Amino acid sequence: MNRIYPMRKIFLLLALFPLLLAQQEITIRIRGGIPAIRIAVPPFKIKAYTDQGKAAAREIEETFRADLAFSRVFEPLSRDLLALVKDTNPDKPDLKAWESVGASVVFMGKVEERGGQLRFTGKLYDARTKGFILGKSFFGKAKFRRLMAHRMGDELLKYFGQIPIFTSKIAFISDRDGNRELYIMDYDGMNQVRLTYTKGMEMLPAWSHNGEMVAYTSFRRGSPSLYIRFIYQGKDKLVAQGGSNITPDFSPDDKLLLYSSSLPGNYEIFLYNLRTEQRRRLTYSYGSDLSPKWSPDGEKILFSSDRSGSPQLYIMDKNGKNPRRITFQGSYNASPDWAPDGDRVVYVSRVMGRFNLYILYLSTSQVIKLTSGMAMNENPCFSPDGRHIVFSSNRSGRYQIYIMDYDGKNLRQLTSRGNNLMPSWQKINHRR
């Protein structure tokens, strides 16, 4: 794990970058983040014998390209530029030619169909130093074609010290089959899978960092109780009942769960230990304390409270001590999520009866508005690398799940059937 250090450095740089350019707001909004790595991905070499295999191989290539284009880490060369270089030998690319069209790195991909399985091999070269950087190969059944592409993309991100996000998933609630049930999907909206069949009502899911658990609220017993679903075991564990129990959040090590319960009479924040099953009350206020979120280092807790009369955001120590208010603009600030860089907080603010998403920079108290319009925009949640935000909105009529970049660019709709809402993007603990 020697890579942790450069990763941290780049991360710090990333976190600071918007601040360095704080005066030139327009510049940040358009470019943002680090200067993108210019990558050439010439057409893949595909050796497939069946129509199915050919289609799957093409999907691997398209998925991989879509991942890179989405990332904001890479800037794939346009098709026009790619067409300038005739180079299809993955073992010996003409790196000089690639450098001449502006590529920093070159990815040579190959997909082979072999005995009912697909093998996706990729080699990354440095166009400047003309050196070989890394090679990876994934194989599996055709139905896992998209996963192979995402895994390859993740390897590239990891090499450049970035958090791998392409295999991360989004949990959400959908009423497409009649009532609100729990679903998960890939970050790009594909592979939507229903997890609950309670015919009650489920809401407000939260991913664990290890990607194997989703905590969520279910009305299956009448009043809203908190459960943890172990996704790959298909088991549910009842965590909190009595009163209403909502807005869970896993600690960075997945050992502790924060949530809000109305058992004391109004909503207060509780801490639940998954191993010992003991719980501790953290807040004692007259108002509703909701949506607790761990800081990325697990030391602080961000939450919303209407103790001052209207919902505002607060940060307190992990033992519930020293709460301090962090929002002072607007009379209704709620549903916060903490970015992995620890400096940014995304939240919902009600201004003139409209619900839009805002980002607050904790270090400078600068506030940036991300969405606009008459529609509701709710439950924002950062991607594991903090470069993207998933949220729900009824801008097209029903509630749907959207993702956009941290600066409001590249809006994409991920769902379309029924109402889809309350997304939670899996967090990844890069400190582990």
Added chain:
Amino acid sequence: MKKITLVLVAGIFLITLGGCKKKEKVKVIPPAAKQVAKTGEEVKEKPIPKPVVQEESIEDMSLEEINRKGYLQRIYFDFDKYDIREDQKPILIKNAEWLKAHPTVKILIEGHCDERGTEEYNLALGEKRAKAVRDFLISLGISPDRIKIVSYGKSRPLDPRHNEEAWAKNRRAEFVIIAK
């Protein structure tokens, strides 16, 4: 009371039509024994049916049927508020009277909100509304252990539109009879 009168009239109508339901018990006076008149002639006396109407009883209905009848009326709230509006108090007083007349009935009070709040704060607001209604009923003498509460926040609007009229309808507390 209008409803009960209506039901009574309907009941009488059914009986006079002769459409006796299985649960309506109409007592029939047994024919009088043959009497011998002084003259020795037999006199037959015609029995008339005794008018009997049975009061509609929730005993005989399923919970679903009872809830469909709407004995307990919903009440409405102001935006972002959970205190009981003056104009809604008579409705709660009526509901309390009905609950007193049916002392075995247990209810669930559902708190609901309009869409102008986050999911989380609407869950909290709905709970406050349900609690305000519960407290009001308790103050009228209804036992707390007959009342359960739940908040659905904004997840179950009566009117899905996005205007003042719809919002006013959706800010409400509903009563569900869960035991009779």
